[in-house]
Amino acid sequence: MIRSKSNNILLENEKWIPGGVVSLNRKADPNICFKSGRGSRVLDVDGKEYIDYQAGFAASFLGHNDPDINQAVEEALKSSSILMGAGPTTLEGEFAELFCKSVPYADSVQITNTGSEATFHAIRIARAATGRDHVIVMQGGYNGWHNDVACNVISAKSDIGERVSPGEYPFDSLSAGVPDVHKSLVHVVNYNDLESIAYVLKRYEVACVLLEPVLQNIGIVKPEPGYLEGLRKLADEHGFLLVFDEVKTGFRHALGGYQSICGVRPDLSTFGKAVANGYPFGVIAGKKEYMDYFIHPEKSKRVLIAGTFNAFPLTTAAAIATLKKLADPVVDVYGHVERLGKLMEDGLKDIFTAKGITHHIARQGSAFCAYFMDHAPVDFHDVLNNHDFQYDTDYRKKLIENGIFNFPVAIKQNSISFAHSEEDIEVTLDNVKKVVGQL
Numbered sequence: 001m002i003r004s005k006s007n008n009i010l011l012e013n014e015k016w017i018p019g020g021v022v023s024l025n026r027k028a029d030p031n032i033c034f035k036s037g038r039g040s041r042v043l044d045v046d047g048k049e050y051i052d053y054q055a056g057f058a059a060s061f062l063g064h065n066d067p068d069i070n071q072a073v074e075e076a077l078k079s080s081s082i083l084m085g086a087g088p089t090t091l092e093g094e095f096a097e098l099f100c101k102s103v104p105y106a107d108s109v110q111i112t113n114t115g116s117e118a119t120f121h122a123i124r125i126a127r128a129a130t131g132r133d134h135v136i137v138m139q140g141g142y143n144g145w146h147n148d149v150a151c152n153v154i155s156a157k158s159d160i161g162e163r164v165s166p167g168e169y170p171f172d173s174l175s176a177g178v179p180d181v182h183k184s185l186v187h188v189v190n191y192n193d194l195e196s197i198a199y200v201l202k203r204y205e206v207a208c209v210l211l212e213p214v215l216q217n218i219g220i221v222k223p224e225p226g227y228l229e230g231l232r233k234l235a236d237e238h239g240f241l242l243v244f245d246e247v248k249t250g251f252r253h254a255l256g257g258y259q260s261i262c263g264v265r266p267d268l269s270t271f272g273k274a275v276a277n278g279y280p281f282g283v284i285a286g287k288k289e290y291m292d293y294f295i296h297p298e299k300s301k302r303v304l305i306a307g308t309f310n311a312f313p314l315t316t317a318a319a320i321a322t323l324k325k326l327a328d329p330v331v332d333v334y335g336h337v338e339r340l341g342k343l344m345e346d347g348l349k350d351i352f353t354a355k356g357i358t359h360h361i362a363r364q365g366s367a368f369c370a371y372f373m374d375h376a377p378v379d380f381h382d383v384l385n386n387h388d389f390q391y392d393t394d395y396r397k398k399l400i401e402n403g404i405f406n407f408p409v410a411i412k413q414n415s416i417s418f419a420h421s422e423e424d425i426e427v428t429l430d431n432v433k434k435v436v437g438q439l
Contacts, residue, residue, distance in 0.1 A: 003044070005045040028409060050403050051405065053414040063419020076317035092316055095319050110284050111311040114282045115245070118282040122286075126241040134187060136187045140218040155384075166193075190379040191223075208241040213264075219377070219411045219412070228264040243269065244259055268286035270283065271285065275322060343422065344363075344425050344428070352370070357436065368413070370395070372388035389411070
């Protein structure tokens with residue numbers, strides 16, 4: 001398909017913006033410039049409409065331009081809710097109370113603009129509270145753009161090597177400019193591997209283990225029975241902080257976060273994306289004893305949190321409206337997306353089975369991923385060694401040609417929104433059947 005307007009916009013942007021986009025992980029093949037979105041549909045500048053499963057990297061959980069969220073933002077704007085940069089606001093207090101009543105393991109919260117900022121603060125608190133410097137993160141997890149975590153997402157085997165257990169993987173940096181001293185303090189292990197956590201703990205003074213409780217940047221990789229409980233036990237025994245990065249799992253899977261599903265209490269957790277239905281908003285929350293490091297009486301132990309736009313009135317209004325809608329039993333957001341998710345999962349299984357295509361459909365609520373391998377993956381190396389990446393890429397691009405938008409990079413999560421309908425799922429499955437026949 002010729003996308004002349006999209007390509008012209010990229011070329012024009014490249015004159016003034018390196019790469020032509022302001023977040024380079026948005027750049028993909030095919031290059032599509034979207035003009036608008038409403039509900040489950042998006043429209044590109046060349047006039048083509050798509051059923052959207054990208055959802056702003058899973059942020060638009062209620063759908064694009066949700067009328068209730070937009071109304072809350074408009075009311076905040078009309079009520080002269082402006083940024084003063086001095087003193088507390090009623091909006092941030094209202095949000096904090098709603099949040100803590102929604103997430104059972106959150107004693108208190110602080111508000112940021114992004115999930116990356118929240119994970120940055122979580123690591124700082126962990127280091128301040130423990131007096132230690134080392135951090136453990138997961139191969140295949142994404143926890144933000146800052147120096148300690150900008151590494152080891154979809155790594156090439158040539159960069160990290162074959163599976164090792166117990167053991168750790170090289171720091172596969174996502175960016176130049178990360179000092180070696182930062183790399184030396186970060187230890188990367190495979191998800192679902194408690195032995196490798198123990199291996200690192202014997203060698204270094206670890207401040208925290210930071211992980212997505214479900215790996216959702218390489219599809220949907222779920223914790224094996226006892227894994228998250230094992231991390232909690234190791235944290236209690238060794239004195240490090242357990243930090244759940246719920247920026248993706250967060251409010252998409254349950255009002256209380258994935259932690260309310262698994263029943264494991266993290267010391268700290270971070271949220272973003274779905275918490276404000278796509279408006280820029282991040283949260284760090286957790287046990288009071290750790291959150292109070294932001295106001296620690298000893299200057300040498302106090303953790304700085306600052307940001308001119310933290311709890312910006314319009315985005316905070318969006319977050320309040322989002323939490324209220326998610327909590328409304330009449331609206332039944334979670335019941336609706338669970339039904340659609342099951343419909344999608346069953347439909348995909350039927351199509352791939354009928355065509356004799358090796359597959360596994362991984363799903364957690366509204367989030368799903370089709371793996372072209374014969375079992376549920378347990379970690380990144382499992383995906384790397386068994387998934388058919390080329391078929392996945394071809395499959396995604398063919399779907400885009402047929403009006404079904406999912407990010408055109410293999411093993412990226414797909415997201416159903418509350419705005420999707422059964423008809424959307426049926427249309428999608430009809431196109432999947434068509435695409436599989438073409439491939």
